Amino acid sequence: MSLKYSKQRQAIWDFLKDKDTHPTADDVYLHVRQEYPNISLGTVYRNLILLRDLGQLSTVDIGDGTLRYDPCVEEHDHFVCTKCGTVLDIRTDPCEHTKMIRNTEGIFPGVVTGCRVLYSGICPSCAQNSTDD
Amino acid sequence: MSLKYSKQRQAIWDFLKDKDTHPTADDVYLHVRQEYPNISLGTVYRNLILLRDLGQLSTVDIGDGTLRYDPCVEEHDHFVCTKCGTVLDIRTDPCEHTKMIRNTEGIFPGVVTGCRVLYSGICPSCAQNSTDD
DNA sequence: AATGATATCAGTAATCGTTACTGATTTTTG
């Protein structure tokens, strides 16, 4: 596929491709640097942007000022834990979005094409820990 | 109420209080500067943050890297026009969020307390203009 | 009104995430 050359790009993608942890650009940088110690942060950004433009990954903005990178490009929602900041995937019935969009178009005089939902609360791990004490 | 003194803070709030246009900090700065030509951008930021912490306004992140400020603190969604960037309020039936949250808790082993929805598409004004030609 | 304590200010420097620019290096293509 489009990743013909550049070990660096390959390494970036290899790191990201199985992750559901929504790493930041810096997470990617710090990891790939273990294999390519003198890779540049700019290279990481450039390739992440490139891969996104190619439709190979998606970005998640949880509103904390740093973008997360997600190997999954299928439409899904996200959950952010208000305690530890972890970002998790939420996969509701796909037609929920369609319903929401249609519903919104009923009360809004514009054309609605997409919707992104960000849930917040306490993640399973933090909920577990708080019942421990 | 809590706005006892500081003409600057009053001016910031006066500008924002009736707006449904979701101004950025810079929008606020540029406007308040007409009345107080040497107000500092830092002052604008500090007071916007303060007012948010007091629960007097809310912030909206549409993912373009700049935060919007909204005098309305009641829960509501937003719509961003992919053509002109305008941010509009979307007020669906309030129990929709409750339903979404309950629905999500059914498939997610954590505690869900909130959800924010960002719709995107073409705003009424842009939709109008595109049918003109 | 004067005093001291506190809030707030303007101005500016620093920070952070991200993007753009540079000239050098690597890969592809013929």
Add this chain to the structure above:
DNA sequence: CAAAAATCAGTAACGATTACTGATATCATT
């Protein structure tokens, strides 16, 4: 192998935001 193109590392620039500075304004008390 040579020329063209893609990519690189390194670093500078950028925009939004935050932190720091010493100066000024406001409040409460007398």
